[in-house]
Amino acid sequence: xxxxxxxxxxxxxxxxxxxxxxxxxxxxxxxxxxxxxxxxxxxxxxxxxxxxxxxxxxxxxxxxxxxxxxxxxxxxxxxxxxxxxxxxxxxxxxxxxxxxxxxxxxxxxxxxxxxxxxxxxxxxxxxxxxxxxxxxxxxxxxxxxxxxxxxxxxxxxxxxxxxxxxxxxxxxxxxxxxxxxxxxxxxxxxxxxxxxxxxxxxxxxxxxxxxxxxxxxxxxxxxxxxxxxxxxxxxxxxxxxxxxxxxxxxxxxxxxxxxxxxxxxxxxxxxxxxxxxxxxxxxxxxxxxxxxxxxxxxxxxxxxx
Amino acid sequence: xxxxxxxxxxxxxxxxxxxxxxxxxxxxxxxxxxxxxxxxxxxxxxxxxxxxxxxxxxxxxxxxxxxxxxxxxxxxxxxxxxxxxxxxxxxxxxxxxxxxxxxxxxxxxxxxxxxxxxxxxxxxxxxxxxxxxxxxxxxxxxxxxxxxxxxxxxxxxxxxxxxxxxxxxxxxxxxxxxxxxxxxxxxxxxxxxxxxxxxxxxxxxxxxxxxxxxxxxxxxxxxxxxxxxxxxxxxxxxxxxxxxxxxxxxxxxxxxxxxxxxxxxxxxxxxxxxxxxxxxxxxxxxxxxxxxxxxxxxxxxxxxxxxxxxxxxxxxxxxxxxxxxxxxxxxxxxxxxxxxxxxxxxxxxxxxxxxxxxxxxxxxxxxxxxxxxxxxxxxxxxxxxxxxxxxxxxxxxxxxxxxxxxxxxxxxxxxxxxxxxxxxxxxxxxxxxxxxxxxxxxxx
Numbered sequence: 001x002x003x004x005x006x007x008x009x010x011x012x013x014x015x016x017x018x019x020x021x022x023x024x025x026x027x028x029x030x031x032x033x034x035x036x037x038x039x040x041x042x043x044x045x046x047x048x049x050x051x052x053x054x055x056x057x058x059x060x061x062x063x064x065x066x067x068x069x070x071x072x073x074x075x076x077x078x079x080x081x082x083x084x085x086x087x088x089x090x091x092x093x094x095x096x097x098x099x100x101x102x103x104x105x106x107x108x109x110x111x112x113x114x115x116x117x118x119x120x121x122x123x124x125x126x127x128x129x130x131x132x133x134x135x136x137x138x139x140x141x142x143x144x145x146x147x148x149x150x151x152x153x154x155x156x157x158x159x160x161x162x163x164x165x166x167x168x169x170x171x172x173x174x175x176x177x178x179x180x181x182x183x184x185x186x187x188x189x190x191x192x193x194x195x196x197x198x199x200x201x202x203x204x205x206x207x208x209x210x211x212x213x214x215x216x217x218x219x220x221x222x223x224x225x226x227x228x229x230x231x232x233x234x235x236x237x238x239x240x241x242x243x244x245x246x247x248x249x250x251x252x253x254x255x256x257x258x259x260x261x262x263x264x265x266x267x268x269x270x271x272x273x274x275x276x277x278x279x280x281x282x283x284x285x286x287x288x289x290x291x292x293x294x295x296x297x298x299x300x301x302x303x304x305x
Numbered sequence: 306x307x308x309x310x311x312x313x314x315x316x317x318x319x320x321x322x323x324x325x326x327x328x329x330x331x332x333x334x335x336x337x338x339x340x341x342x343x344x345x346x347x348x349x350x351x352x353x354x355x356x357x358x359x360x361x362x363x364x365x366x367x368x369x370x371x372x373x374x375x376x377x378x379x380x381x382x383x384x385x386x387x388x389x390x391x392x393x394x395x396x397x398x399x400x401x402x403x404x405x406x407x408x409x410x411x412x413x414x415x416x417x418x419x420x421x422x423x424x425x426x427x428x429x430x431x432x433x434x435x436x437x438x439x440x441x442x443x444x445x446x447x448x449x450x451x452x453x454x455x456x457x458x459x460x461x462x463x464x465x466x467x468x469x470x471x472x473x474x475x476x477x478x479x480x481x482x483x484x485x486x487x488x489x490x491x492x493x494x495x496x497x498x499x500x501x502x503x504x505x506x507x508x509x510x511x512x513x514x515x516x517x518x519x520x521x522x523x524x525x526x527x528x529x530x531x532x533x534x535x536x537x538x539x540x541x542x543x544x545x546x547x548x549x550x551x552x553x554x555x556x557x558x559x560x561x562x563x564x565x566x567x568x569x570x571x572x573x574x575x576x577x578x579x580x581x582x583x584x585x586x587x588x589x590x591x592x593x594x595x596x597x598x599x600x601x602x603x604x605x606x607x608x609x610x611x612x613x614x615x616x617x618x619x620x621x622x623x624x625x626x627x628x629x630x631x632x633x634x635x636x637x638x639x640x641x642x643x644x645x646x647x648x649x650x651x652x653x654x655x656x657x658x659x660x661x662x663x664x665x666x667x668x669x670x671x672x673x674x675x676x677x678x679x680x681x682x683x684x685x686x687x688x689x690x691x692x693x694x695x696x697x698x699x700x701x702x703x704x705x706x707x708x709x710x711x712x713x714x715x716x717x718x719x720x721x722x723x724x725x726x727x728x729x730x731x732x733x734x735x736x737x738x739x740x741x742x743x744x745x746x747x748x749x
Contacts (some may be wrong), residue, residue, distance in 0.1 A: 060398045060401075061401070143576075145580075160567055162567065250718070252570075252726070253729070254726035255722060267320065269395055272747075272749055
């Protein structure tokens with residue numbers, strides 16, 4: 001394994017040397033310098049600050065290193081674990097409902113049935129609405145006094161329910177606001193389907209494969225790369241989910257909807273900046289783990305054909 | 306390659322230093338402008354079409370500039386956190402860290418308590434001590450929540466309001482009641498009658514309005530006033546106080562009995578206000594500014610203002626009605642520069658002058674933090690509903706601060722998070738009050 005890596009590095013080095021003539025290396029290095037400086041200033045420095053301050057008690061005024069105290073506290077903090085569970089719940093909702101639904105709709109629309117362009121536009125519109133505006137709309141939708149949901153369900157359930165502030169339904173109500181926003185998945189899938197060589201599908205049709213068989217056994221496997229990518233994008237959004245929950249419930253009731261990002265923000269508001277950064281480091285770690293896992297599972301980047 | 310290394314080595318520190326210098330705060334620079342005036346910055350003096358307090362401050366700052374032309378000048382800083390909101394404190398904390406606080410701005414009591422720990426707030430105690438007349442002009446308890454443990458005066462009070470309950474006389478009469486109840490038992494009896502008519506007895510929001518009623522229930526309890534004045538700040542377990550337990554359980558029962566609007570957990574005051582303004586709720590607790598900001602706007606149902614009365618809170622026993630009396634907010638200063646402080650002192654004196662506090666009362670509905678001669682108030686023709694409770698203060702048996710004044714700063718967020726779970730029966734009273742105390746302290 002090590003030999004392979006070394007060989008790959010040498011190959012890359014040789015190919016770089018071949019591409020950049022020696023006389024040009026100075027100007028090339030100079031041209032990427034501003035980007036490097038900005039990267040260091042706005043990414044590496046904050047990352048370093050985040051990493052260092054997770055080992056400190058810091059409220060913006062007083063700063064003292066406290067070793068692993070913040071991480072010890074995280075492990076025994078029930079609200080933190082609730083936040084982890086809630087964040088993973090939202091991730092699961094995206095993976096199990098939003099993405100499959102988006103893929104199914106995208107594959108169907110890619111068949112270009114009558115009216116598909118209108119349908120695609122209608123589905124895509126919610127995606128471009130800001131999260132804050134969406135949250136406000138849904139806070140009215142779920143309102144127990146005048147909300148549409150209670151008006152629709154009232155005749156069936158015989159009463160009203162405060163969907164957002166009942167611990168039994170709050171998390172589902174929050175997830176319900178975003179799992180049906182499938183515009184991005186639909187458009188990405190449609191673009192990928194359009195890139196599948198028509199000969200493949202024609203050959204399958206000539207061999208007697210039905211439409212469903214062609215979709216399930218030819219199109220769907222070829223969407224592996226894009227499905228992995230949209231799952232990755234969705235998970236990264238869900239791991240940092242903040243505005244939707246903040247506006248809808250502020251994390252309540254009894255932290256039933258709190259996410260890691262919201263919990264970090266609350267800790268920051270409470271002057272526990274070191275602890276907030278420890279939560280932030282968990283978000284980073286979780287994000288990195290999910291990226292690696294999804295890339296491996298879906299073999300993102302490897303050619304399907 | 307060596308050339309590149311040299312360039313990188315030379316430019317990187319320069320760029321970083323330049324960026325850091327640009328980001329760092331500067332408290333220096335001459336406070337005297339080209340016209341020879343001492344300039345001070347005000348972070349809560351910006352124009353606003355939605356916040357009557359900000360708009361009043363803006364207009365007052367212009368009057369100050371006019372009155373002190375050639376000597377002092379207030380320069381307005383505009384920013385999104387000027388009014389209120391939970392992002393305001395962190396914003397000023399960051400400025401305090403950078404030693405870049407505005408010369409003058411407003412904070413509420415919880416924010417003052419938190420920001421004073423930075424050591425960047427000016428203590429007005431020496432100026433007040435040096436001028437007995439100015440110091441004596443403030444209402445009793447005007448500095449509640451604006452002071453430090455060693456006698457510091459971190460802020461000059463902005464207002465002092467009795468906070469009562471607005472109710473709709475017509476809706477109450479429709480339920481068979483001529484007057485607003487004076488005891489909690491009568492209140493609950495009235496609420497049951499009102500509910501039977503299909504109207505909501507009291508509109509609450511799960512935050513400000515709900516905590517107002519909690520404060521009223523505690524404050525009018527025979528053992529409750531001491532809790533609001535002191536124990537709420539020092540005790541780490543509020544479930545040990547019998548008055549607080551009784552008040553909390555009574556408030557919860559209003560939800561379970563259906564005396565409160567169904568959407569009483571959102572934390573959005575406008576949810577509660579809309580019920581009252583639409584004429585579907587009989588009562589709502591709030592300060593006198595409610596008249597200006599809600600009742601006298603187009604949101605209110607026609608004739609609602611005329612049907613509204615503003616009364617003290619009922620009590621646990623007969624003749625034990627109560628009122629929350631709260632300063633709540635004040636003018637603070639973040640400068641240590643003696644020249645600027647001279648202008649700051651002139652400004653806060655100007656803002657607490659009789660003319661300005663009366664003008665503030667006219668513009669916002671808030672009541673003066675200083676004693677104003679009755680004749681002056683009468684001549685000012687203040688809005689009668691807003692100013693009505695001030696006249697009733699002497700006849701009310703109990704006055705007490707709002708729970709927010711002395712509670713740790715995190716009480717609002719903790720309440721919003723825990724109250725729905727408590728009302729829905731997920732946690733019991735002892736657990737709710739213990740966690741409320743603990744979470745409020747963490748947030749403070």
